Amino acid sequence: MAQASVTALGFDADDTLWQNECFFRDTEDRFLDLLADFGDRATLSSRLFTVEKRNIPVYGFGIKGFVLSMMETALEVSDGRLDPSIIAGVLAMGREMLSHPVELLPEVRETLEMLSERYPLILITKGDLFDQERKLAASGLGGLFQAVEIVSEKSASTYARVFAARGDGPDRSLMVGNSLRSDILPALEAGAFAVHIPHDLTWTYEHVDEPVDHPRLFIEQHIRKVAEIVERINESGDGLKR
Numbered sequence: 092m093a094q095a096s097v098t099a100l101g102f103d104a105d106d107t108l109w110q111n112e113c114f115f116r117d118t119e120d121r122f123l124d125l126l127a128d129f130g131d132r133a134t135l136s137s138r139l140f141t142v143e144k145r146n147i148p149v150y151g152f153g154i155k156g157f158v159l160s161m162m163e164t165a166l167e168v169s170d171g172r173l174d175p176s177i178i179a180g181v182l183a184m185g186r187e188m189l190s191h192p193v194e195l196l197p198e199v200r201e202t203l204e205m206l207s208e209r210y211p212l213i214l215i216t217k218g219d220l221f222d223q224e225r226k227l228a229a230s231g232l233g234g235l236f237q238a239v240e241i242v243s244e245k246s247a248s249t250y251a252r253v254f255a256a257r258g259d260g261p262d263r264s265l266m267v268g269n270s271l272r273s274d275i276l277p278a279l280e281a282g283a284f285a286v287h288i289p290h291d292l293t294w295t296y297e298h299v300d301e302p303v304d305h306p307r308l309f310i311e312q313h314i315r316k317v318a319e320i321v322e323r324i325n326e327s328g329d330g331l332k333r
Contacts (some may be wrong), residue, residue: 096263096324096325097210097263097264097265097284097321097324097325098210098211098258098259098263098264099210099211099212099213099254099257099258099259099263099264099265100206100210100211100212100213100264100265100266100267100317100321101212101213101214101215101250101253101254101264101265101266101267101278101283102203102212102213102214102215102236102266102267102268103215103216103266103267103268103269103270103273103274104214104216104223104226104227105216105218105226105269106196106269106270106290106292106293107196107267107268107269107274107288107290107314108195108196108199108203108230108232109193109194109195109196109199109226109230110193110194110196112290112292112293112294113292114188114191115157115188115294116292118157118184118185118187118188119136119139121180121184122139122161122165122181122184123135123136125165125177125180125181126164126165126168126169126177129165129168129169130168135164135168138164138167138168139160139161139164140295140296142160142163142164142167143156143157143160143296144296146159146160146163147296151217151218151219151243151244152217152218152219152243152244153218153219153222153223154185154188154189154219154222155185155189155219155222156219157185157188158181158182158184158185158188161181161184161185162178162181165177165178165181189222189225192229193226193229193230195230195232196314197313198313198314198315199232199314200231200232201315202314202315202317202318203232203235204235205318206317206318206321207235207236209318210321211237211238211257211258212235212236212237213236213237213238213239213240213253213254213257213258214227214232214236214238214239214240215240215242215245215249215250215253215266216239216240216241216242217241217242217243217244217245217273218241220241223241224241227239237257238253238257240253240257245273245274245277246277247277247278247280247281248281249277249281250264250266250277250278250280250281250283251281251282254281254283260282261278261281261282261283262282262283264283264284265283265284265285265286265317265320265321265324266278266283266284266285266286267285267286267288267314267317268285268286268287268288269287269288269289269290269293270293270297271287271297271298271299271300271301272296272297272298272299273297274287275287275308276299276302279302279305279307279308283307284307284308284309284324285307285308285309286309286310286311286316286317286320287301287308287309287310287311288311288312288313288314289310289312
């Protein structure tokens with residue numbers, strides 16, 4: 092058997108490199124405060140999530156779709172009888188989210204700087220193009236990536252295409268991310284290695300069961316472990332986890 096080795100590294104952005112979900116949670120809390128007259132928080136939150144899921148095929152992922160879903164939810168639960176101040180409040184929260192400073196997660200910069208000296212790094216993120224470009228620029232990390240792919244959805248075909256175009260194919264690439272649904276499972280399906288770094292907050296939509304004993308899946312709590320994992324893969328002969 093030919094020796095397997097990792098020659099390119101893919102990284103998710105939101106909640107892998109910088110904070111993201113916490114801002115959505117904070118905004119949702121404030122939104123629920125605005126709608127307090129129309130139901131209890133648990134019911135309103137469930138209604139919002141239902142609308143968000145319904146709207147993903149239309150609006151995609153990101154803040155703008157979230158804002159539109161909040162407004163749609165507000166109109167639904169109020170039977171269209173909203174005080175204009177509530178809509179104004181939702182729009183103001185959306186603008187605030189779109190201008191929020193980028194907060195890097197611990198050890199991200201140091202880890203990427205070190206890895207970029209050894210491997211080509213590829214940023215693979217989904218969401219609104221304008222907002223993701225804004226966050227990447229604000230992060231100061233852009234110069235560390237050989238390529239940036241902002242996609243509408245992450246699927247096995249997405250990773251197969253990106254790793255074929257930007258690396259030596261998925262079988263010699265490794266994906267790092269916090270979401271099992273978006274970052275890990277489709278990358279494994281494409282044939283790549285994957286490192287799952289769970290975040291304390293993960294959107295309900297991204298919750299799926301973790302695969303058991305997958306030979307190309309590694310689970311770590313800190314991004315600094317990625318270099319060690321790549322070295323272990325490249326030294327193991329067949330690239331599989333032991």
